[in-house]
Amino acid sequence: xxxxxxxxxxxxxxxxxxxxxxxxxxxxxxxxxxxxxxxxxxxxxxxxxxxxxxxxxxxxxxxxxxxxxxxxxxxxxxxxxxxxxxxxxxxxxxxxxxxxxxxxxxxxxxxxxxxxxxxxxxxxxxxxxxxxxxxxxxxxxxxxxxxxxxxxxxxxxxxxxxxxxxxxxxxxxxxxxxxxxxxxxxxxx
Numbered sequence: 604x605x606x607x608x609x610x611x612x613x614x615x616x617x618x619x620x621x622x623x624x625x626x627x628x629x630x631x632x633x634x635x636x637x638x639x640x641x642x643x644x645x646x647x648x649x650x651x652x653x654x655x656x657x658x659x660x661x662x663x664x665x666x667x668x669x670x671x672x673x674x675x676x677x678x679x680x681x682x683x684x685x686x687x688x689x690x691x692x693x694x695x696x697x698x699x700x701x702x703x704x705x706x707x708x709x710x711x712x713x714x715x716x717x718x719x720x721x722x723x724x725x726x727x728x729x730x731x732x733x734x735x736x737x738x739x740x741x742x743x744x745x746x747x748x749x750x751x752x753x754x755x756x757x758x759x760x761x762x763x764x765x766x767x768x769x770x771x772x773x774x775x776x777x778x779x780x781x782x783x784x785x786x787x788x789x790x791x792x
Contacts, residue, residue: 638750640757648700652749655693656742673737676726683726686736690719693742697749702756711752715745 619640624633626646635653637646660670672686694715698708722741725732 653746656746659742660740687723
């Protein structure tokens with residue numbers, strides 16, 4: 604099914620996913636597969652996003668692992684639109700976080716919107732589409748896209764020094780553009 608929707612679970616990232624994570628001084632089992640390179644705020648927000656995606660796609664009720672999105676999708680027309688609304692609500696929640704830079708939003712939103720549209724097209728097919736929708740996890744994929752974005756941002760923040768220690772650097776966007784402008788001036792002279 605993954606080849607049909609261009610969904611590959613190996614696209615998560617190549618970042619280290621430890622068995623335990625520490626958030627606010629408390630060590631917990633890494634149930635949600637949160638990468639080690641994220642800071643506390645990013646870890647908390649990503650856990651919340653993954654929990655919501657899990658409830659929409661895979662949560663178990665009555666012994667069946669069918670999420671809220673496929674269950675609502677079984678309602679004739681209203682259910683399909685409600686599923687689309689729930690998926691876009693999750694994307695809007697990710698977009699409005701203070702963790703996303705404004706110039707990166709269109710790239711991430713395009714990929715997430717395409718997955719939701721594919722999910723909606725499949726869901727509009729009366730009975731077979733609703734059954735396929737049980738196995739198609741668009742919200743989980745969107746949470747992985749957001750995770751990949753956060754990991755890439757963390758990689759941009761970290762620099763490896765000569766003594767093989769990783770140092771985390773936070774950039775202010777105004778300072779970054781001024782530094783790039785100054786560097787270009789130096790290179791031209």
